Amino acid sequence: MLDIKNLHVKVAGGGEEILKGLSLCIPAGEVHAIMGPNGTGKSTLANVLAGREGYEITSGSVCYEGEDLLALSPEERAAKGIFLSFQYPVEIPGVPAMTFLRAALNAQRERRGEEPLSAPEFMKLVREKAALLKIKPDMLKRPLNVGFSGGEKKRMEILQMAVLAPRFAILDETDSGLDIDALKIVAQGVNALRAPDRSMLVITHYQRLLDYITPDRVHVMAGGRIVKSGGPELARQLEAEGYDAYAESAA
Amino acid sequence: MDGAKDSIDRSTLAAARALEADKYKYGFTTDVEQEFAPKGLNEDVIRFISAKKGEPQWLLDWRLAAYKRWLTMEEPAWAMVHYPKIDYQDMYYFAAPKKEGSGPKSLDEIDPDILATYDKLGIPLKEQEVLLGVEGAPKVAVDAVFDSVSVATTFREELARSGVIFSSFSEAVKEHPDLVRQYLGSVVPPTDNYFATLNSAVFSDGTFVYIPKGVRCPMELSTYFRMNAQSTGQFERTLIIADEGAYVSYLEGCTAPMRDENQLHAAVVELVALDDAEIKYSTVQNWWPGDENGQGGVYNFVTKRGDCRGARSHISWTQVETGSAITWKYPSCILRGDDSQGEFYSVAITNGAQQADTGTKMIHLGKNTRSRIISKGISAGRSNNTYRGLVSVHKKAKGARNFTQCDSLLVGGQCGAHTVPYVEVKTPDAQLEHEATTTKLSEEQLFYCRQRGLDAEEATALLVNGFARDVLQNLPMEFAVEAQALVKVSLEGSVG
Numbered sequence: 241m242l243d244i245k246n247l248h249v250k251v252a253g254g255g256e257e258i259l260k261g262l263s264l265c266i267p268a269g270e271v272h273a274i275m276g277p278n279g280t281g282k283s284t285l286a287n288v289l290a291g292r293e294g295y296e297i298t299s300g301s302v303c304y305e306g307e308d309l310l311a312l313s314p315e316e317r318a319a320k321g322i323f324l325s326f327q328y329p330v331e332i333p334g335v336p337a338m339t340f341l342r343a344a345l346n347a348q349r350e351r352r353g354e355e356p357l358s359a360p361e362f363m364k365l366v367r368e369k370a371a372l373l374k375i376k377p378d379m380l381k382r383p384l385n386v387g388f389s390g391g392e393k394k395r396m397e398i399l400q401m402a403v404l405a406p407r408f409a410i411l412d413e414t415d416s417g418l419d420i421d422a423l424k425i426v427a428q429g430v431n432a433l434r435a436p437d438r439s440m441l442v443i444t445h446y447q448r449l450l451d452y453i454t455p456d457r458v459h460v461m462a463g464g465r466i467v468k469s470g471g472p473e474l475a476r477q478l479e480a481e482g483y484d485a486y487a488e489s490a491a
Numbered sequence: 492m493d494g495a496k497d498s499i500d501r502s503t504l505a506a507a508r509a510l511e512a513d514k515y516k517y518g519f520t521t522d523v524e525q526e527f528a529p530k531g532l533n534e535d536v537i538r539f540i541s542a543k544k545g546e547p548q549w550l551l552d553w554r555l556a557a558y559k560r561w562l563t564m565e566e567p568a569w570a571m572v573h574y575p576k577i578d579y580q581d582m583y584y585f586a587a588p589k590k591e592g593s594g595p596k597s598l599d600e601i602d603p604d605i606l607a608t609y610d611k612l613g614i615p616l617k618e619q620e621v622l623l624g625v626e627g628a629p630k631v632a633v634d635a636v637f638d639s640v641s642v643a644t645t646f647r648e649e650l651a652r653s654g655v656i657f658s659s660f661s662e663a664v665k666e667h668p669d670l671v672r673q674y675l676g677s678v679v680p681p682t683d684n685y686f687a688t689l690n691s692a693v694f695s696d697g698t699f700v701y702i703p704k705g706v707r708c709p710m711e712l713s714t715y716f717r718m719n720a721q722s723t724g725q726f727e728r729t730l731i732i733a734d735e736g737a738y739v740s741y742l743e744g745c746t747a748p749m750r751d752e753n754q755l756h757a758a759v760v761e762l763v764a765l766d767d768a769e770i771k772y773s774t775v776q777n778w779w780p781g782d783e784n785g786q787g788g789v790y791n792f793v794t795k796r797g798d799c800r801g802a803r804s805h806i807s808w809t810q811v812e813t814g815s816a817i818t819w820k821y822p823s824c825i826l827r828g829d830d831s832q833g834e835f836y837s838v839a840i841t842n843g844a845q846q847a848d849t850g851t852k853m854i855h856l857g858k859n860t861r862s863r864i865i866s867k868g869i870s871a872g873r874s875n876n877t878y879r880g881l882v883s884v885h886k887k888a889k890g891a892r893n894f895t896q897c898d899s900l901l902v903g904g905q906c907g908a909h910t911v912p913y914v915e916v917k918t919p920d921a922q923l924e925h926e927a928t929t930t931k932l933s934e935e936q937l938f939y940c941r942q943r944g945l946d947a948e949e950a951t952a953l954l955v956n957g958f959a960r961d962v963l964q965n966l967p968m969e970f971a972v973e974a975q976a977l978v979k980v981s982l983e984g985s986v987g
Contacts, residue, residue, distance in 0.1 A: 290942050293934070314941035323942075330939040334957030343953055344943035351944065383957065400943065 241268040241439045242289075242309075242408055247300035249281075249288055258284045260464035261300070266408075266457075269436040273450055274443045275475060276461035277483040282443045283327060285461075286412040289441075290324040291317050304408065318344075319351035321407030325397040325414050332384040337396060340384045341366065341403055348404065369402040373429045390417035398429040409433070409440045415449035427452030447479035462486040528585035534558065537692055540585045544661045544696075547668060557681040557691035564685045570848040571877045571909060572817045574790060577755055584693045584726070655708055655739075656701040660728050663699030670701055674732055678761035678798040678825070686757040686819075687794040690726045694759065697728035702737035702768075711967050713742040727758040733768035735801065740771040742970055754779075756815075757792045766801030766828065771809070773966050774822075775974055777981075778814035785844035788816025795822035799831035799860075807834040808851065809965045811974045813981035816845060821879065823852035826860035826888070833862040838959040838974075840981045841874030841906070850880035850911075855888035855921070864895040867959045870906035871985035877909040884921040891921040899929040900958050902951065902985050952979035 242265070249259035258281045266272050274282055288295055289302065291314035302309040309317065332340055346356040357365070370380060373395050385393050394414055401409055411430065415423055430440070430453050442453060450458070450472065458474040459466045460483075467486050468474070528539045537558055541551040566577070650657050656667060663671050681691035702708050733739055756778070762770050772795075781788025791814075797806035808822040824833025835851035853862035862882065870876040876899065884891045899908035910927050932954060940950035956963065956978050963974055 290938075292938050292942075313946075314938065315944050315946045318942055318944035326939065326942075330933075330935045332936060332939070332954065332957055334960035335953055340940075340943075340953070343949070344940075344945060347946070347949060348944035404943070 242266045243303040245301045248298040252296045262465045266439050270456040271440045272457045273455040274459050281464045286410045319348045323406030323409045325411045327413040329385050329393040331386045337384040338380040391422035411442045447475045450475045527583050531580040561688040572846040654703040660697040678796050686792040690757045690759045694726040694728040700731040702733045702739045704734045705736040708739040711740045725756045729760040732763045733770050735765045736767045738769045742773050744775040754789045760795040762797035764804035767803045769805040771807045774810040776812045780845050781816040785816045790817045791815040792819040798825045802828040803830045804828050805832045809836040812839040818847040820849045825854045827856045829857040830859045835864045836962040836965045837866045838962045840869045841876045842871040845874040848877040850878045852881040855884040855891040859890040862893045866897045868899045870908045871902035873905045875907040879911045881913040883915040886917045893923045895925045897927040901931045
């Protein structure tokens with residue numbers, strides 16, 4: 241589904257190279273995890289895949305379902321099913337979560353040539369998904385992420401993912417700032433979305449999220465590239481041994 | 492991050508340059524035979540206007556006195572707006588669609604071009620269109636002002652049944668001369684300021700509303716203004732009186748056709764609320780803002796003032812200002828009656844080369860008077876947006892309270908936002924609060940929205956509507972949807 245080949249990325253305007261020849265292939269229906277120390281380029285990878293401005297791709301390619309992903313605008317990528325659960329979800333003052341989500345969903349549908357969802361259809365869909373994530377209806381009426389706790393923000397990200405039903409979801413440090421109960425709810429939400437035609441890339445610093453979301457593959461990222469790949473057991477090994485062993489291979 | 496910011500700034504700049512005249516959706520003209528007053532301004536022109544309208548002597552005298560006064564006055568220069576000197580002798584002061592015979596008896600007799608113009612603007616002029624609306628939908632009465640003369644009025648009868656007078660100003664002068672004479676100029680005196688004095692001398696038409704004692708006006712009243720004749724200054728005069736215990740909600744909305752020459756607009760709006768009366772006045776202003784250099788836009792110098800004359804009276808101004816090359820406008824409240832309340836809710840959007848200097852004055856004269864100011868300024872392109880407000884608490888206004896919140900939002904790096912609050916307090920126990928913020932539309936917010944599927948323009952519109960929500964929520968339903976759409980149209984071309 242997603243094939244990243246030898247990707248080199250630096251900050252636009254002549255910054256230092258962050259991704260240094262990263263390659264990664266994620267087949268349809270699989271959940272892959274990327275682990276690694278801070279500052280190794282995990283979030284840059286997430287941002288580049290979602291199309292954030294401010295990066296310069298110096299070489300390499302990203303092929304998404306046979307298409308050049310890097311040639312698309314962020315909103316085109318979103319309509320084609322790319323979803324990023326933000327590490328730090330942004331506050332949108334004055335725009336109720338429900339309003340935001342409906343605008344987003346219908347913008348995507350319009351771009352895909354689909355009819356917009358009517359208000360009742362939309363409400364039904366959101367309520368159903370919100371219940372699963374234990375999100376109270378009154379939270380949906382509040383301006384998106386404004387005054388939300390860390391856990392509420394992350395649950396709201398997963399709700400958006402559930403409603404938008406992406407083909408390829410990137411979860412950037414979705415576990416950070418979550419207590420164990422919130423972590424379980426979020427993991428449950430993510431697991432409910434696992435499907436044969438949907439892939440996910442879970443970016444995390446710690447093993448604990450992977451106790452609840454069992455990945456098909458685990459990759460260790462260091463120094464701007466993937467330095468080791470393995471099965472779920474690799475995550476546990478990392479938790480025990482730390483990232484020190486990979487610091488050298490990155491250098 | 493700086494790189495990202497720069498690229499946004501650059502694209503804003505590019506977009507501002509690309510902002511073209513033809514983007515103005517409502518830029519079209521209607522070809523209707525005009526009856527002009529001779530070009531220029533002198534006593535004869537004022538006599539022409541007054542004679543054309545068959546006005547009584549006292550009103551002509553009133554106009555002439557204002558004109559004499561105006562000749563001694565100087566155009567104000569304190570606002571943060573810049574424009575070429577206006578040649579007051581180079582424009583027409585009266586233009587009316589020509590009438591055949593004694594004037595239209597029904598909508599069928601009205602020039603189809605005029606009706607077509609309103610149709611393009613989506614104005615529910617025809618009574619039947621309103622009646623065909625959704626069951627239970629609020630009825631809106633429209634007193635349409637086409638250039639200077641009211642061409643059609645709907646719902647008269649239903650309003651008349653409840654004793655409400657809703658008519659053109661000229662008609663009111665004929666049919667209710669005592670009411671007009673009693674209240675005209677009692678809130679904005681003919682000597683008030685340069686533009687109000689000019690209006691007093693040459694005003695062509697406008698709207699008159701009187702709500703009798705204890706009557707709650709059964710529907711929202713609405714007037715759409717539309718300037719149409721080339722080089723015709725528009726000098727509307729609106730007078731709304733809510734007698735004791737009365738309530739009225741009034742909507743004003745406007746668009747103007749494209750122009751090469753600047754059009755001067757100097758309206759005066761006077762509101763009078765007697766004991767326990769309430770007036771809610773809402774405006775959506777979308778006049779032609781000019782091209783990317785501000786050429787050809789409307790100059791909007793308006794004096795709007797409400798007098799909370801009675802105890803416990805309440806006047807609320809809500810405005811959405813998106814158009815005009817220059818906006819000079821300070822809808823104000825004189826809180827004369829004890830326990831009276833004044834409110835000002837404003838969204839002002841400037842884009843391209845627009846300049847807006849707008850705000851309010853809350854003059855606390857009575858005891859325990861309260862005022863509330865919520866101002867949301869949005870600047871995009873190379874525009875400048877200034878909030879200018881005065882809160883004045885006089886000696887006798889014991890227990891007066893004011894809350895002011897001024898928020899500015901910058902879209903891109905070429906625009907300016909300014910906040911100029913004035914405060915005068917002469918009583919020790921008044922309570923005044925002032926909050927002000929200036930923020931920039933963030934790249935993070937834009938990216939977040941775009942990641943979810945909204946394009947840059949949709950995202951900007953959504954974010955700006957969110958920023959202005961506290962104010963937009965105060966608009967009547969009929970306007971709220973239109974205003975949200977207008978926010979989007981106004982910001983077109985402001986992001987790359």
